[in-house]
Structures are given as C-alpha cells and as structure tokens.
Amino acid sequence: GQQLNQSPQSMFIQEGEDVSMNCTSSSIFNTWLWYKQDPGEGPVLLIALYKAGELTSNGRLTAQFGITRKDSFLNISASIPSDVGIYFCAGPRMDSSYKLIFGSGTRLLVRP
Amino acid sequence: EPEVTQTPSHQVTQMGQEVILRCVPISNHLYFYWYRQILGQKVEFLVSFYNNEISEKSEIFDDQFSVERPDGSNFTLKIRSTKLEDSAMYFCASSEFGAYGYTFGSGTRLTVV
Numbered sequence: 001g002q003q004l005n006q007s008p009q010s011m012f013i014q015e016g017e018d019v020s021m022n023c024t025s026s027s028i029f030n031t032w033l034w035y036k037q038d039p040g041e042g043p044v045l046l047i048a049l050y051k052a053g054e055l056t057s058n059g060r061l062t063a064q065f066g067i068t069r070k071d072s073f074l075n076i077s078a079s080i081p082s083d084v085g086i087y088f089c090a091g092p093r094m095d096s097s098y099k100l101i102f103g104s105g106t107r108l109l110v111r112p
Numbered sequence: 113e114p115e116v117t118q119t120p121s122h123q124v125t126q127m128g129q130e131v132i133l134r135c136v137p138i139s140n141h142l143y144f145y146w147y148r149q150i151l152g153q154k155v156e157f158l159v160s161f162y163n164n165e166i167s168e169k170s171e172i173f174d175d176q177f178s179v180e181r182p183d184g185s186n187f188t189l190k191i192r193s194t195k196l197e198d199s200a201m202y203f204c205a206s207s208e209f210g211a212y213g214y215t216f217g218s219g220t221r222l223t224v225v
Contacts, residue, residue: 031211042203042216043114043155089156092211098143099157099168100214 002027004089005104013079014111021106022073023089032065032072033090033100043088047074079110114138116217118204124223125194130221133189133220135204141213144187145205146179149219155203161187194224 006023013019023032030049035043047058049065049072056063062075076083086105095099117136125131137144146158160170161179178190187206191198201221207214 001213033211033214035216040219040221042118042218048211048214074196075203075213090155094170098160098162098207098210099145099170100147101157102155104154 002029002093002101003102004091004101006089007089008106009104010107010109012109012111013080015081016083017079018042018074019083019108020073021087021108022071023103024071025094026070026092027094029072029091030069030094031091032063033084034061034063034072034074035088035090035102037086037088037105039085043090046087076108079108081110081112084108113225114215115205116206117216118202118217118220120220121218122221122223122225126194127224128193131191131194131222133191133202133204133222135187135189135217136185137187137204138213139207141183141208141215143167143205143207143209143212144179144181145207146189147203147205147216149201149203151200158202191222194222194225198222199224 034046037043047063052069054065060077086107088105090100091104119134146159147155149155159173160167174193180188201219203219204217
C-alpha cells in the first residue's frame with residue numbers, strides 16, 4: 001500500500017540554523033500536507049500543497065510539491081526554540097480523497 | 113480561527129468499560145474523521161463520516177467501535193468494551209472537502225487500565 005517515508009527521523013540543531021526535511025513515497029500523491037505536533041497536542045496544519053511543482057511559504061516555512069508527485073520537502077529558516085516538535089507529512093490515499101496517510105515524523109530539537 | 117474541539121482531554125477507564133469520546137467539528141465542514149496515535153507512533157486513520165454515514169473505515173475500526181453524529185454539532189466515537197491496547201491519543205478531524213481544510217482537534221488521551 002501507499003507509505004510515506006520521512007527523513008531524517010530526528011534533528012538536533014542550534015537556534016538560528018536552517019532545517020530541511022523531506023518525505024518520499026513509491027506512489028503518486030495529489031496532495032501533500034505538512035503538520036507540526038507539539039507534545040500532547042493534535043497535528044496542526046502548516047502548509048498544504050495541491051499541485052505538482054508548487055512552492056509555498058508560510059512565514060519561515062517553505063514547502064514544495066515534487067514534480068514527480070512522489071516527494072515533498074519542508075524547510076524552516078532561522079530556527080527558534082518554539083520550532084521544537086514533530087513534523088509530519090501526510091497525504092490522502094489515491095483510492096480515497098478522505099483518509100490521510102501519515103509519515104513517521106521528523107522530531108526537531110532546537111538548542112538555544 | 114475555527115477549531116475542532118475535543119472532550120475530555122484525558123480519560124482513564126477500566127478494561128471492558130465503554131467510553132465515548134466527543135468532538136465538535138468546524139461548523140461548515142462536511143467530512144468528519146477519527147484518527148488514533150499510539151504513544152511514539154504515527155497517526156493512523158480510523159474512520160471517516162459524511163452525510164450521516166460512515167464513508168470509510170480501517171481494519172482497526174472493528175465492531176467494538178462506532179461513530180455517531182447525535183445532533184448538528186457533535187461527533188462521537190464510542191468504544192464498546194475497551195482493551196488495554198486501545199490506550200492511545202484519539203484525534204477528531206474535519207474537512208471542507210476531501211483533503212481541503214483538514215483540521216485536527218487537540219486530542220483525547222485514553223488510558224485503559
């Protein structure tokens with residue numbers, strides 16, 4: 001079935017550094033969603049991508065929908081301590097526009 | 113900003129007991145979902161609900177689970193006879209259409225003892 005592979009699994013960076021994480025699949029996705037999850041909270045939508053090649057920014061966050069529709073990346077520029085959390089990519093299954101498949105997440109830790 | 117509201121935030125229950133988790137989706141959304149996240153693992157789809165009926169469900173969503181929209185605003189998940197392995201965070205979500213506007217609540221942590 002469709003799976004999303006995220007890398008890296010975790011990152012420990014210095015405040016102010018830029019961060020890049022990505023998500024790949026062996027199958028095509030028509031939508032890519034990037035969520036952040038804080039401890040004990042639900043996933044919060046950061047960026048939604050609906051078109052292959054699309055590059056979208058939300059403040060210090062930038063995400064791109066890969067041309068092949070099999071990958072996406074998320075960049076965070078000038079990281080700050082509140083960026084700490086788990087970042088998930090997600091997308092709807094090809095046989096369903098309703099249910100999301102989630103990647104296994106990238107855990108980000110920021111050293112002040 | 114509109115949000116999905118879930119109650120309670122934490123529920124502890126004895127094994128074998130019934131629990132009902134409650135959600136108020138975003139008011140103009142048409143699609144409602146329940147997801148589950150076992151500690152340290154990825155978020156997994158349980159069920160989707162549209163037009164007052166289940167539209168899809170996963171293999172996790174067996175006969176012990178049911179969903180209901182008892183009125184115009186609430187959306188509930190019932191687990192009939194809880195098992196230890198039902199312990200997890202349960203997230204409600206709603207969307208305008210398909211993947212558009214897909215918003216999650218802050219979750220209910222269910223602990224079965």
